[in-house]
Amino acid sequence: MSLARRVTLPAAILSLAIGAAAYAQQEFSGAINARQGHMQIMAFNVGILGNMARGNTEYDAEAATTAASNLAALAMVDGRGYWVPGSDNGAVENTRALPAIWEDMAGFGADWQAYGEAVTGLQAAAGNGLDALRGAMGPLGNACGACHDDFRQPSD
Structure with missing residues (x-):
């Protein structure tokens, strides 16, 4: 094999790999942007x-109710289209979604359901005073944290 061919073949393979990665990034950009x-x-x-809840801003029953209602509405969105196989952080850039999502879709779904249940409780409590809000924030934090621990790459 000539020297030119030995250099050209690996370069062509590398070029194809880079092109495939760029294509995957572009192919999944809509789903990734939507979920983010x-x-x-x-x-x-x-x-x-x-x-x-932390006392950094004054408690406002109307604003708390609105924010909790927004979270409840977001919990109802059918996000299955967000989670396209191959759009994890091992395959494309600019996402912290771990491959574990696709390896354990049932666990991921269970965590999403726990989030929905926590939001339902939060929505019922948010407008009923600061203590009620604080009490409902714990289950929400636990639900969010459980999913992030299992299915999201920590930030650096």
Whole structure:
């Protein structure tokens, strides 16, 4: 095999691999953007409630009820299209979704159901005073944390 061919073949293979990775990134960008946007809206509303619960902002029953209702609405969104196989952090960039999601979809679904149950309790409690809000934040934090521990790459 000539020297030019020995250099060209690995370069071509590397080029194909890079091209495939770029294609995968592009192919999954809609699903990744949708799920990340969904999570950002969740985090925004949890932040409103968390700041009230910690005393960083004044408790406001109307704002607490609205944020909890937003979380409940987000829990009802059918997000199956967000979780496209091959869109994990091992296959594409700019996502913290672990391959464990697809390896244990039942566990992932159970964590999402626990989140929905916690949000239902939070929605019922949020407008009933600061103590009620604080009491309902614990189950929400536990539900979110359980899913993040199992299915999300920690931030660096």
